[in-house]
Amino acid sequence: MRNCMDLNGIWDFTFLEQDFDGSIPAGLKYESALSVPGCFDVAAPWFGKRGVGFYRRKVYAGGLVQLSIDGLGIAGEIFWDGKNVGSCPYAYMPEKFTFEAGERTWHELLIMVSNQYNKVFFPFYDFYAFGGIFGDVTLEEIPKDHLEWVRITTLDHRTGLIGLKVRANRFFRKEEELEIRIDGKAVKSERFSGREREYQLKVPHFRLWSPENPNLHQLELRLKNDRLEETFGIRKIEIRGQKLLLNGNELHLMGYNRHESHPQFGAAMPPALMAADLQMLKDQGSNFIRGSHYPQRESFLKLCDKLGVLVWEETLGWDVKPPELFSRDFLRRQKDQARKLAAIHYNHPCIIIWAAMNETESQLPRVRSIIKGVYDAYREIDTTRPITFASNKYEKDVCMDLVDLVAMNPYPGWGGICWEEVSGIHHVEPRFAEIEAAVPKNKPYMISETGGSAIYGEHDPYRARWSEEYQADLIKEICRVVFSNPRYCGLSIWHFSDAKSYINGGRVVGLNDKGVLDRYRRPKMAWEVIRNAIREYQFTSPKKGKK
Ligand code: ADA
Numbered sequence: 001m002r003n004c005m006d007l008n009g010i011w012d013f014t015f016l017e018q019d020f021d022g023s024i025p026a027g028l029k030y031e032s033a034l035s036v037p038g039c040f041d042v043a044a045p046w047f048g049k050r051g052v053g054f055y056r057r058k059v060y061a062g063g064l065v066q067l068s069i070d071g072l073g074i075a076g077e078i079f080w081d082g083k084n085v086g087s088c089p090y091a092y093m094p095e096k097f098t099f100e101a102g103e104r105t106w107h108e109l110l111i112m113v114s115n116q117y118n119k120v121f122f123p124f125y126d127f128y129a130f131g132g133i134f135g136d137v138t139l140e141e142i143p144k145d146h147l148e149w150v151r152i153t154t155l156d157h158r159t160g161l162i163g164l165k166v167r168a169n170r171f172f173r174k175e176e177e178l179e180i181r182i183d184g185k186a187v188k189s190e191r192f193s194g195r196e197r198e199y200q201l202k203v204p205h206f207r208l209w210s211p212e213n214p215n216l217h218q219l220e221l222r223l224k225n226d227r228l229e230e231t232f233g234i235r236k237i238e239i240r241g242q243k244l245l246l247n248g249n250e251l252h253l254m255g256y257n258r259h260e261s262h263p264q265f266g267a268a269m270p271p272a273l274m275a276a277d278l279q280m281l282k283d284q285g286s287n288f289i290r291g292s293h294y295p296q297r298e299s300f301l302k303l304c305d306k307l308g309v310l311v312w313e314e315t316l317g318w319d320v321k322p323p324e325l326f327s328r329d330f331l332r333r334q335k336d337q338a339r340k341l342a343a344i345h346y347n348h349p350c351i352i353i354w355a356a357m358n359e360t361e362s363q364l365p366r367v368r369s370i371i372k373g374v375y376d377a378y379r380e381i382d383t384t385r386p387i388t389f390a391s392n393k394y395e396k397d398v399c400m401d402l403v404d405l406v407a408m409n410p411y412p413g414w415g416g417i418c419w420e421e422v423s424g425i426h427h428v429e430p431r432f433a434e435i436e437a438a439v440p441k442n443k444p445y446m447i448s449e450t451g452g453s454a455i456y457g458e459h460d461p462y463r464a465r466w467s468e469e470y471q472a473d474l475i476k477e478i479c480r481v482v483f484s485n486p487r488y489c490g491l492s493i494w495h496f497s498d499a500k501s502y503i504n505g506g507r508v509v510g511l512n513d514k515g516v517l518d519r520y521r522r523p524k525m526a527w528e529v530i531r532n533a534i535r536e537y538q539f540t541s542p543k544k545g546k547k
Pocket of ligand 1: 359494
């Protein structure tokens with residue numbers, strides 16, 4: 001059976017301002033200590049520094065083990081008693097490593113984390129490249145012949161029929177009895193052999209998952225030597241013409257792009273703060289988060305599952321331009337990220353959209369094969385969720401036919417205002433209409449980003465740009481235009497809260513200040529404006545459709 005250890009806590013730490021060559025430097029001294037999860041460059045003495053952080057701790061374990069790291073940044077190498085047992089090449093990506101830990105005794109676990117830019121995280125991204133271990137670290141002692149994963153798919157949301165795809169590891173040779181338990185009760189017994197098997201079953205007394213009623217069920221798979229547990233929700237996300245449907249009812253997404261970012265925690269926010277963010281969002285009447293611009297943490301997704309918040313999840317790759325965009329490695333890495341993400345987060349009912357490559361060069365015909373490649377990589381793992389990308393190429397976009405749902409990031413009323421104009425609010429409606437006209441008529445369409453900046457506490461009687469008044473007026477107009485037009489299946493404001501950006505890229509105090517909340521989650525005027533608009537237009541109330 002499995003023995004799972006929580007390795008969060010205080011680890012030995014040291015930092016070297018040097019290049020990451022993948023090996024452990026000789027004579028390393030751990031002169032400090034840090035929390036895991038945590039970011040080392042949010043405070044002195046490593047504030048703003050780039051180099052390599054070394055996290056070390058002792059672990060009592062033995063035999064075959066699986067180490068899980070729920071995201072780190074920017075890249076990492078893992079060492080067990082000085083031997084390299086795995087790499088984390090993609091910032092924020094959850095990773096699992098299975099290896100022989102040796103005799104059951106104390107061992108040394110070392111995680112080297114580089115916060116130096118690489119070919120996955122470029123310095124031009126408009127969000128800070130934090131260094132640290134962002135998510136939980138756990139270690140499980142696992143039997144030699146164990147179950148690797150199970151993917152749970154809703155086959156019929158009206159009858160509670162689900163499909164299970166069960167995968168055992170490569171040591172699994174013999175045939176065995178597999179007991180399937182749901183919500184604590186045995187529901188089926190099956191023969192299990194080989195590496196992969198599929199089953200279908202009806203969940204007894206099932207209850208549907210939705211944002212209004214986020215009901216969850218528990219699956220347990222039991223073999224003689226192993227046990228695997230997963231939480232799942234019964235829900236169907238589908239597209240019919242221009243509509244996005246959840247469990248047969250028309251779905252309207254309203255919410256925010258959200259960076260995992262906080263002045264004191266960086267990208268390693270404690271779950272209590274994540275929960276507070278989501279409680280605020282729900283309380284406002286919103287139902288949606290675009291996890292911009294990278295994989296989300298397990299604790300965040302668990303909260304979204306439980307609270308009923310719908311999630312768009314995407315691979316990391318922000319406005320990457322040629323020549324990097326056209327290198328073979330870029331596509332390989334994007335496909336690899338897409339497959340990993342879909343596999344690891346498959347069972348979260350909250351995730352309803354997969355995406356990739358924010359604001360790519362989708363006006364270039366050459367980018368079609370890249371988008372198609374990433375689309376197909378997601379589809380290898382998951383055939384159930386809509387796939388998209390957030391475009392800022394509008395009428396010039398030549399890739400809209402390749403995805404299931406079209407998503408655009410227009411900023412009228414904020415960008416492109418003439419110097420002499422007092423306000424740009426009147427640009428919103430005509431510009432949104434122009435873009436809408438260019439979107440293929442046979443697909444759902446949403447605004448994946450829009451908004452404008454406001455400096456928290458800055459007020460102006462003439463509602464000048466950067467005042468809270470201007471942002472509130474702009475967002476009120478955006479809500480009016482989107483909420484009163486049934487063509488839109490969603491609106492995702494840029495963004496939930498102010499977040500640290502590039503240090504000297506022209507952002508006031510280094511923040512992307514288009515947050516509707518400030519960096520400490522204090523609301524700007526636009527917050528209440530959005531609450532009222534959702535209520536007035538009943539935008540997120542489920543619209544009954546055909547079952
Ligand atoms: C883009 C981008 C966001 C952010 C935003 C802005 O659309 O996708 O990450 O940079 O612009 O604030 O300018």
